[in-house]
Amino acid sequence: MKRLIALAVMVAAILPARADEGMWLPALISQRIADMQAKGLQLTAEDLYSVNHASLKDAIVLFGGGCTGEVVSDQGLLLTNHHCGYSYIQRHSSVEHDYLKDGFWAMNQAQELPNPGLTVRFLERMDNVTEAVLEGITDALSEEEKASLISQRCDAIRQQAEDPAQGLVAQVSALYYGNQYFLYVFRQFRDVRLVGAPPSSIGKFGGETDNWMWPRHTGDFSIFRIYAAPDGTPADYSPENVPYRPKKSFEISRAGVQEGDFTFVYGCPGSTREYIHSAEVDYVATVSDPERIALRDQRLGIMKKYMTGNQAVRIQYSSKYASVANAWKKWQGEAKGIVKMQTVARKQAYEARFAEWAQGTRYEGLTERLATLYAAWVPYQRTYEYFLETVNSVELPAFAGRLSRNLDKREAVAEAFFKDYYQPIDEEIFEAMLTAFFDEVPDTFQPAFFKEQLVQHGSVHAWREWLYANSCLTDPARVAALESLEQLQQDPAYQFYDAYIQCFSRDIYPVLSSLDDEIEGLYHDYMQGQMDFEPDKAFYPDANLTLRIAYGHVEGYRPCDAVYYQPVSTLRGIMEKDNPDIFDYNIPQVLRDLYAQGGYEDQPVCFLATNHTTGGNSGSPVLNARGQLIGINFDRVWEGTMSDIVFDPEVCRNISLDIRYLLFVVEKVGGAGYLLDEMHFTN
Numbered sequence: 128m129k130r131l132i133a134l135a136v137m138v139a140a141i142l143p144a145r146a147d148e149g150m151w152l153p154a155l156i157s158q159r160i161a162d163m164q165a166k167g168l169q170l171t172a173e174d175l176y177s178v179n180h181a182s183l184k185d186a187i188v189l190f191g192g193g194c195t196g197e198v199v200s201d202q203g204l205l206l207t208n209h210h211c212g213y214s215y216i217q218r219h220s221s222v223e224h225d226y227l228k229d230g231f232w233a234m235n236q237a238q239e240l241p242n243p244g245l246t247v248r249f250l251e252r253m254d255n256v257t258e259a260v261l262e263g264i265t266d267a268l269s270e271e272e273k274a275s276l277i278s279q280r281c282d283a284i285r286q287q288a289e290d291p292a293q294g295l296v297a298q299v300s301a302l303y304y305g306n307q308y309f310l311y312v313f314r315q316f317r318d319v320r321l322v323g324a325p326p327s328s329i330g331k332f333g334g335e336t337d338n339w340m341w342p343r344h345t346g347d348f349s350i351f352r353i354y355a356a357p358d359g360t361p362a363d364y365s366p367e368n369v370p371y372r373p374k375k376s377f378e379i380s381r382a383g384v385q386e387g388d389f390t391f392v393y394g395c396p397g398s399t400r401e402y403i404h405s406a407e408v409d410y411v412a413t414v415s416d417p418e419r420i421a422l423r424d425q426r427l428g429i430m431k432k433y434m435t436g437n438q439a440v441r442i443q444y445s446s447k448y449a450s451v452a453n454a455w456k457k458w459q460g461e462a463k464g465i466v467k468m469q470t471v472a473r474k475q476a477y478e479a480r481f482a483e484w485a486q487g488t489r490y491e492g493l494t495e496r497l498a499t500l501y502a503a504w505v506p507y508q509r510t511y512e513y514f515l516e517t518v519n520s521v522e523l524p525a526f527a528g529r530l531s532r533n534l535d536k537r538e539a540v541a542e543a544f545f546k547d548y549y550q551p552i553d554e555e556i557f558e559a560m561l562t563a564f565f566d567e568v569p570d571t572f573q574p575a576f577f578k579e580q581l582v583q584h585g586s587v588h589a590w591r592e593w594l595y596a597n598s599c600l601t602d603p604a605r606v607a608a609l610e611s612l613e614q615l616q617q618d619p620a621y622q623f624y625d626a627y628i629q630c631f632s633r634d635i636y637p638v639l640s641s642l643d644d645e646i647e648g649l650y651h652d653y654m655q656g657q658m659d660f661e662p663d664k665a666f667y668p669d670a671n672l673t674l675r676i677a678y679g680h681v682e683g684y685r686p687c688d689a690v691y692y693q694p695v696s697t698l699r700g701i702m703e704k705d706n707p708d709i710f711d712y713n714i715p716q717v718l719r720d721l722y723a724q725g726g727y728e729d730q731p732v733c734f735l736a737t738n739h740t741t742g743g744n745s746g747s748p749v750l751n752a753r754g755q756l757i758g759i760n761f762d763r764v765w766e767g768t769m770s771d772i773v774f775d776p777e778v779c780r781n782i783s784l785d786i787r788y789l790l791f792v793v794e795k796v797g798g799a800g801y802l803l804d805e806m807h808f809t810n
């Protein structure tokens with residue numbers, strides 16, 4: 128018996144603790160801190176989040192509209208992903224200075240490049256304002272009255288907290304489907320300059336081929352610097368501005384990671400739906416994901432056909448291809464993961480237990496009502512997604528729509544459009560997507576104009592040929608010569624655009640949005656019901672792009688039978704993939720030369736961990752037990768992407784850049800080692 132116990136203790140010590148699901152609120156982290164400490168954290172709740180003194184939260188920003196960044200020096204030096212900085216790097220690029228291709232390294236602060244429009248915001252504090260928002264809101268009020276009162280209160284609370292002169296902006300966010308409200312106060316900076324970016328052959332190494340995959344070797348980072356007015360307040364760009372002195376910056380650990388090490392990710396996850404009804408999960412896994420994947424298969428195939436072997440077209444479409452492919456690949460993992468996890472059946476079983484418990488309570492009949500609403504919702508949602516993925520993905524009509532809204536800026540709109548437009552791709556996508564549209568969208572939702580055109584031209588193919596031959600929008604000179612909105616409205620591409628927009632706004636949107644509202648309304652109760660049903664369970668709110676903490680440990684996984692993926696990748700793997708003939712794997716010569724010198728084989732590049740993350744966590748600091756920076760989050764493995772709906776500890780892994788690879792690239796590839804002088808290292 129004694130031996131058995133000893134064995135159990137030993138096994139427990141060897142096996143890392145199970146992966147931890149959850150994205151927790153920093154202000155309430157004291158509720159999780161004991162668990163985090165038991166798993167290895169060596170910090171206190173106050174070290175992570177405090178309003179009274181500097182804490183780790185003060186070194187983290189929401190970067191732009193949808194990524195995270197972290198400060199690593201007391202001169203406002205900021206790290207995020209290459210794919211988060213991509214559009215800014217692109218804007219500074221030209222044929223003479225192709226920073227996307229060659230990378231960019233400022234060699235001193237004077238060379239750093241301003242980025243108008245880019246902001247970063249630090250969280251000053253977050254307060255639970257639920258009582259103030261919901262006071263006096265009772266079921267005696269109608270849904271509209273409730274909604275309008277809640278939105279007035281949120282506005283008032285927000286306005287009171289804002290102070291534009293200090294750069295203080297605020298938002299009130301609903302958590303748990305409006306069962307709680309939090310006020311978030313941020314300090315937002317508006318002068319953020321580009322400091323460095325590796326060439327895309329490092330920052331985007333592996334491209335779409337490796338995206339969402341392991342083994343991964345992407346050096347997905349870029350470096351910025353936050354500037355403020357000389358008195359430290361946020362200001363618009365000015366040469367007089369000075370590097371911002373943050374309240375806190377991260378120390379960097381060069382000690383490296385080992386399987387089993389505690390890690391946590393502190394960032395801004397965008398959106399998850401963990402508490403939804405089985406009907407929605409079923410829709411996602413069996414209808415939405417598979418149908419959208421199939422439609423995108425066609426679009427990607429068409430783009431790829433023209434991109435292969437045509438350098439100019441490849442450049443024009445690489446960013447478009449990347450964004451279509453990104454969700455396409457994620458959905459494949461998501462649908463597969465939901466099926467494998469049997470999430471629909473499990474949720475149904477849960478709903479049956481919930482319904483039984485709910486009898487006689489105010490939650491009685493809730494899950495059934497949700498099921499009924501979903502039955503009505505599915506055809507509208509499906510049609511909406513079809514509109515998005517088919518007719519709305521054809522470029523020429525969408526261009527017509529943009530022109531109609533910006534006719535006075537037609538030259539700029541046209542210039543941006545034609546720079547990255549290749550008509551044969553668009554024509555072929557038109558034909559494929561319209562064919563799918565007629566096949567799959569219920570007759571009652573098809574615009575009458577489309578049906579007439581089809582009859583008139585006899586086939587989608589003939590309609591396509593006629594439309595592209597007769598639209599003046601394929602020709603920059605004729606676009607520039609457009610005289611009036613009336614003239615634009617006569618154009619066949621505009622008429623196509625107008626037909627589906629009218630049909631959508633008249634026949635689909637009103638019903639869909641009212642069903643959405645009703646469903647969200649029921650979730651308000653269902654969420655509270657789930658919490659009452661399982662009072663001992665720790666519920667974390669769905670992600671909403673506000674700051675969260677996820678924690679877990681470094682761990683590989685088994686993608687399939689007989690295969691175990693180690694959690695750390697190295698430069699050796701880059702050399703294994705290196706191939707000058709494959710665009711995604713063609714590394715810069717300097718990396719080959721460095722490798723040939725010897726001694727860099729084991730240079731770590733990326734690592735896997737069990738932290739629960741999602742889109743928006745890109746760029747998030749990945750921290751060790753002492754809160755030191757060990758990596759930058761940039762992706763998940765595709766087998767685990769269902770974690771937005773259901774988390775599987777077996778395969779859900781976040782992918783991080785090892786911070787030591789960033790240091791290596793900055794120093795050895797970029798020759799910008801001077802940047803390391805302002806960072807603080809520990810071992």
Ligand code: ARG
Nearest residue numbers: 210334335338339449453762
């Ligand atoms: N999958 C990552 C994310 O969702 C990276 C996307 C950018 N990279 C790419 N190859 N498309 O944002």
Ligand code: GLU
Nearest residue numbers: 741742743744745761762
């Ligand atoms: N690449 C994603 C982002 O931009 C992170 C990947 C994910 O976890 O969804 O936020």
